[in-house]
Amino acid sequence: MNRVFLLVMDSVGIGGAPDAADFGDEGADTLGHIAAACADARADEGREGPLNLPHLDALGLGAAARAATGRTPPGLGGSGGAWAAAREWSRGKDTPSGHWEIAGAPVDFDWGYFSTEPPVFPPDLIAALCARADLPGALGLAHSNGVEIIRAHGEEHLATGRPIIYTSADSVMQIAAHEKRFGLERLYRTCEIARELCDPLNIGRVIARPFLGDGATGFRRTPNRRDYASPPHRETLCDRVAASGGRVIGVGKIADIFAHRAISETRKGPDDMALFDETLAAMDNAADGDLVFANFVEFDSLYGHLRDVAGYARALEAFDARLPEAFRRLRPGDLLIITADHGNDPTWRGTDHTRERTPALFAAPGAALRAPEFCDFADIGATAAAWLGLGPSAYGRSLF
Template identity: 40%
Template sequence: MMGNAYVVVIDGLGVGAQEDAHQYGDEEMNTLGHVLEQTGVKLPNLQKMGLGNIIPLASVPENENPLAAYGKLREVSAGKDSTTGHWEIAGIQLEKPFPTYPNGFPQHVIDDFCDEIGVEGALCNKPYSGTDVIRDYGVEHMETGFPIVYTSADSVFQVACHNDIVPIEQLYEWCEFVRNEICVGEHEVGRVIARPFTGKPGEFQRISDKRHDYSSAPPENNLVQKLYDSGIKTYSIGKVADLFAGKGFTQYRPTKSNAEGISQLLSLMSAELNNSFVFVNLIDTDQLYGHRLDPKGYAGSLEEFDRAIPAIVSKIRKDDLLIITGDHGNDPCSNSTDHSREFVPLLVFPKERAKSEDLETGETFSEIAKSVAAYFNLENDFPGTSFVK
C-alpha cells in the first residue's frame, strides 16, 4: 500500500513581504519575523525541523542539520485571502481576484437579500471586525430582527444573527441563498459566512464552532478533486472543506480550535491510513490573533503547534510525506487587521523525500499540488515544479 501525504496549513503564517506586496500596501509585513522579534518566543521543535533556516528569525536560530527540507513559496494568484491561498496550494491560480467591497455592498444586493428573507432592511453593510460588529449592532439586531451584514478586506459576505432571534439553521438557509442566488456573477465573493452569536447585550459572544463558510465552487481541475477521482481517500481537518465547497473530500472533520485540529490530525495518523491525503487548516493564528493584532496570542498558538511536532513526526511512516506551510500573512505587529501579501514557509519531512535540503523560493504555492500529485504518481499539469523526488 502507498503511504499518506499530509499538508498542514498554519493560517496567516507569512515569512516576509513578496516583491509585489506594495500593490497591496504590505511592503513592511513579516508575520513570523515580527512576532518572534516582539515576543522572543522559542520554537525548539520547529527549529529542529529547519524553520530558522528559511529566513533570519530573532529567537529561532538556523539548524546545521535540519530534520526537514526548507524553503518558502510565492503566491501568484491575485488576492491574499484563505480561499485564494488554499486554492493555489491545490493547483488553482486566479488571474482575477474575488470582488471586495470597501464601501459595503451595492444597495440592490442588500435589497435582493432582504426581499428573499422577508425583512425590511439589514444593519451595518460595511467592512467591520467580527467582534466589534456584534457589539455595535447586536442590540439593534435583537430589537428589529434585521440581520447584520458586513464584509472585510477579504472577499466575504458575512451575516451575523443572534441565535435567539434567528435560529442557526435558518441563518444557514439564508447564507445558502446568498451563495447560490445573490453573490453570483460580478458579485461572486470568495466566501459567504454565517456568523451566529449569543449572549446578552454587553456580553455578546460569537458561536465560533457554528460558523459556516459557503465557498465559491473551485474549478474541478484541482489537487483534491484529482486525488478523489483517482481513488485516493481525502480528509479535511478544520475549515478546508468549506473553502472547496465540500467538493472532493472523502471525510470532513470540522474543528473548534487548533488544539482540536492537532488532535484530529494525530487521530487520523493513528488510524493506519493508507493511500490517503490529509489537508489540515489550523485557524487560531489568523482568526484569534492575527486579525486582533495580538502578537502574544499568536506566539502562544505557534508554541502550541511546536509542542505537537514530536508527536506528529513520530507518526510519519517510512513512506509518508508531511508538508507544513501557510496560506497568506496576517502580521499582528502591524497596524492592519487585514491579511498580508507574504511568502509562506515550506517544511518538507522527511527531507530525504525532497530534491534538496534547501528548497529556496518556490515560484508558486501550487508547487505543493505538483509535489503531492507526483508523490501519488499522478500525471498532472499543475503549475510550478515538484520539490519531491
C-alpha cells in the same frame, strides 16, 4: 502506496513577498514581527521570553524566514530540514486563493470586491437578500472586524432580529447572527441565499458567523462558522486524489474552502487544539493513497485579524508543542507538509491579511529530502501529487 499530510497554519507568513508593495504590505512580516516583539518583551502578556518553536525551527522555519527577508527571526535560526520560502502568484491574498494555489489551481482572475465607500453593499443586493430570506433588515453593512461589529450591533440585533452584515479587504460577505435567537439553520439558509446573489458579483465567499451571549455578558462567536465558497475554477489536488481512488480527509474549514468538492470526509473542532486532535485521528485512519488536508484557522481569526501579538505567539507555541505527536504517526512512505496560505501580521496597520511569502516545510521518515530555497505555492501541491504517484501537475513542479 504513500500518504500525504498537508497542514496549513492559516496566515503564518514569513515576509518578503516580491509584490508586497502592490498590496500595500511592503515590510509586513508576520513571523518576524511576532518573534521581535517576544524578544523585547512587547508580547509577554500571558507568556514569557523569546518565541519558542523548536520543532518548527528544526524543520526549517527560521531558515525559510531568513531566505524570505534576509533576517533570522529572534529565537529561531535552525538550518536543518527540507524547507522553502513559498511565493503566491494568485491575484488575491485571501484564504481561497492561497489554498487553491497550494492545491494546484492558481487564481489568475480578479475576484469581485465590495466598495470601500458607502454604500459598501449594493442596495439592490441587500434588498433582494432581505426579501428572499424574509429578513426585517440588516445591520452593520460596513468594512469591519467581526468581533468589533458584533459588539457594536449585538444588542440591536437581539432587539430587531436583523442580521449583521459586513465585509473586509477580501472578496467576502460575512453574516453574523445569534445562534439561538436568530437560529443557526436560519443563518445558514440566509447565507445560502446570499451565495446565490453574490455569484454574479464574483464574490469569493459568504461566511456564516454565529454568536452567543448578550449585552450584559458579552458576545462570543461560536465554532459553528460555515463558509460558502465558489468552487475552484480548475482541477485541484483534491480532485486528483479522489479520481485516483484515494480519500481526501478535510480537517477544519478545508471542505468549505473547496466548496466540498472531492472531499471524502470532513472533521471539525471548536478550536485549533481540537483540530489538531482531529488531524492526529485522521493520520491514524488514513490509508495508502490518502491526503489529510488540515487548516488551523485561529492564528488568523483570533490573533491576526485582532492584532493580538501575544495571543498569536502563544498559538504558535501551542501548535509547535504538539508536532511530536504528528511525527510519531509518520511511517515510511509518508510525507508531512506544513505551510500557510497568506500572512496576517498582527503588528501591521488595519485588520486585514498581508501579502507575504510562506514557509513550506517537509518531513518524510527515512527519506533524505532537500528542497530549493524558493518555490511557488503550486509547487507544494505538485509535490504532494507526485508523492502520491499522481504524476506531473498542470501547475507547479514537484520539489523532490
